[in-house]
Amino acid sequence: MSVNSLLRVCDLTIGYGKGNQALPLATQLHFELKAGQLVSLIGPNGVGKSTLLRTLCGIQPALSGSIFWEDKPLEEWTAEQRARKLALVLTDKIPKSNLTVYELIALGRHPYTNWLGQLAPDDIKAIETAMEQTEVSLWRDRKHYELSDGQLQRVLIARALAQDTPWIVLDEPTTHLDLVHKVGVFQLLQRVAHQTGKCILFSTHDIDLAIQLSDEMLIMTPQQLVLDQPCNHIESGIFNTLFTDEHIRFDAEKGRFVIS
């Protein structure tokens, strides 16, 4: 295990347990994530991407195997300690409330504030930095429900950045966005990973963009889970095993899927 390992997964089985009948989605998963990397998780619908992310984050228990955050097993971290290590951007709909963009981002400082949630100068600095990085400062006084999907996604990313954690997990952050906003979010995540040394893991269906912009790709098929650099994935030909449909083929030279 290397020094800067943030997440290590050993012989992990994920899925849903119903009484004695466990329904495993994927078994024997092994991989390790390091700081300063943008890692994308791709795979067909229903293969268990969300379940994997939820399990890694501790939202959902693993069926078997072990997950290490840094060098400590996930179960040994308290909820408060976890909140200082991992920030999330989920697909959950945010209920309509009076929260402004600034207040929503400020909620990211919860793990550091007192019982009333009062912001100290350090907190305000972290919020401002997060807003600058994501370029959302202009909307600071807008209500969160007034934002477009693309704007809200940037604000949610800002909230995760304000939480000031060494790693961030995003569940399909580019769904519902147009191409410009998709690329914007990808570039933002790449910039943050490289500039701040955070590890950013996200699931996506935008495989073409993920190939171009991520440092490592975690490819999940019903048979296996492989972590490698995008160019190595292309060489190995794993993309052709991703979808069972014979009309969809991966063109290694163009680096994208074509329909034949």
Add this chain to the structure above:
Amino acid sequence: MTLTSRHRGLFALLSGLLLLAFLSNIAWGQVAIPLGDVLQTIFGQTPIQSTWSYIILEFRIPKALTAILVGMGLSTCGLLMQTLFRNPLAGPYVLGLSSGSSLGVALVLLGAGLLPTGLYTLLTGPYGLVTASCLGSLGVMAIVLVLSRKLRDSSGLLIVGLMFGSFTAAAVSVLTYFSSAEQLQRFTFWSMGNLGNLTYTQIGILTVCFAVGLLLTLQSIKALDGLLLGENYAASLGIALGKSRLRIIWATALLCGSITAFVGPIAFIGLAVPHLAKLLFQTSKHGILLAATLLIGAIIMLGCDTVAQMPGFDFTLPINAITSLVGAPVVIGLIIRKKALL
């Protein structure tokens, strides 16, 4: 908490209004007492007529204090429930907590004849009624919480609340067959809602319950803020969900149960007041919202009671009629204009 100047101004205004509402509530009634004499009596001097002193100290001040506790407590309940269920139309009355309390009280007042004598005296005392009532709202709160995980939309939950109301009414009508005319009369008076029947001892008990409920609420402020983003985000912010949820449930049940036990089921205050606070203060921060909700709740309840005792008339209207007249249009307005926020 950093307050904007707008918030500071509003708090000053509301505090002034609360003082005004308190004094006018004491001054007005079947006998109008000049404000000067009201103040004199409050500060321990004797007013011009000694009967005024009796009216103020033995009747009007306890009633005004009860109104303040009831307004503050029920509004806090509403605020807690709206955020916990992330349903802007939640409140102790509409979701059936008051019905649960009613059932508890009905079992004590009407069904006590079925109990052995020892238990009877225990349960008909002041603590018995409060206990039964709190257990009733706790039970309903627990059921609603379980159902809220299955019913994602607001209207489904409201219908469940309605069903609790029907269930209680049915259970009560069954109980009436087993109770005496005297018991029935006692229950009927209780169910109409009355702020004016409390002794200072009972106000003491209510104050203790209110204080505990408020303390639990204060401890939940940060969790409530986190819950504005939904449970998964709240958990990712380090909030112990199970513990916080339990604390909020206890606070709600204690506040609603104790209040309902002493003054009867009071409609709509719990739902409407938090929305007035949200509209006025334009914030979702629970530290500010709680303070605003407490102040507005007390003002509205005192106001409703002042209207109910009809200055210049010989009779008093049931308090529940007034709060419904005020509250129901607010709720309908919120639904139609889709302005309901957390």
